[in-house]
Amino acid sequence: MCEHINTQASSANELRTQLEELGEPPLRSFNARLVPTESDEALLGIRIPTLRQIAKDLWRHNRPLADAFLSDLPHRYLEENLLHMLLLNQLRDADEYATALEPFLPHITNWMVSDAAGPKLPTEELQRLEPYLRTWLADSHTYTSRVGGVLLMSNYLRDLFRPEHLQWVARIPSQDYYSHMLQGWYLATALVTQPDAIWPVLRDPEAAGVPLSVEARLKAIQKSIESRRISAGDKTELRALRAAIRGRHA
Structure with missing residues (x-):
């Protein structure tokens, strides 16, 4: 399981708080240059491998929280949107994937999130x-x-x-x-x-x-x-x- 986060968090808000604690200011500044469509306040600076591991662990060990997070739109941070996409990538059924993805699509505002699509x-x-x-x-x-x-x-x-x-x-x-x-x-x-x-x-x-x-x-x-x-x-x-x-x- 991911060492960086408590996957037994009880709510999407609690999960957001934990994500905020994982932010790295230098990475946040670097990513801000890569996604000029986002404000600095919308970035935390969390590494993609870390988010990918969080997604896998949530999916395996706390599916109710994963589902609650996916329903909690719109998200506040780019990294939350990345986590959202990485969670959807865990699906293995085309219709389930499309049904879950479509409500999220209008909330995507940068290439980094769109390009993370990959079930x-x-x-x-x-x-x-x-x-x-x-x-x-x-x-x-x-x-x-x-x-x-x-x-x-x-x-x-x-x-x-x-x-x-x-x-x-x-x-x-x-x-x-x-x-x-x-x-x-x-x-x-x-x-x-x-x-x-x-x-x-x-x-x-x-x-x-x-x-x-x-x-x-x-x-x-x-x-x-x-x-x-x-x-x-x-x-x-x-x-x-x-x-x-x-x-x-x-």
């Missing part, structure tokens, strides 16, 4: 989760669609990949920085496992029938160039492609 679901449950991802990706809330994209990228780029997933990602309604970064990240990751599907999109989205914005396309190319999993030859083509795009849109 370990077996293949048959991932197949049942897929329609939910399509719905979340079509949501106008930046971090709801980002959760959908993170889950799609983490679980559906090999045997469960389908070309229509590219349409879902390209059509994300929110066209802000964090959405473009998600689109670029997804495509750069998919380029490794599904190159035959991704290269046409990067070379000419319109011809490929994928409505990808210039911003997202450039993010995808940049992420691919930065990747250690992309060959030197492919990076040469990507750099030339990036230069051509910038030249057309200068």
Whole structure:
């Protein structure tokens, strides 16, 4: 069990008090620079491995408190939201996961929480989760669609990949920085496992029938160039492609 917290706390408020005591000011200052969408007062500075262990211990040893915490929305701190997501990751049923996640989605206000989504679901449950991802990706809330994209990228780029997933990602309604970064990240990751599907999109989205914005396309190319999993030859083509795009849109 986690040495840092009493998992037998009796309420969500008591759990919050214990979390406050775990905060590290230097880490809080560091994280504040990573999540500019959050105020300094919303951060405690708790390490992710510590939160992950707390989530596992609560789930195993005090499920009533875990359930009470999940119901206690909105949370006060970013770390509470992270703990919330890490608790949901303990679920192993797609419908239960989606049902528990959906009330939480509107309360996500930064990439750190959205990107922590990662339940370990077996293949048959991932197949049942897929329609939910399509719905979340079509949501106008930046971090709801980002959760959908993170889950799609983490679980559906090999045997469960389908070309229509590219349409879902390209059509994300929110066209802000964090959405473009998600689109670029997804495509750069998919380029490794599904190159035959991704290269046409990067070379000419319109011809490929994928409505990808210039911003997202450039993010995808940049992420691919930065990747250690992309060959030197492919990076040469990507750099030339990036230069051509910038030249057309200068």
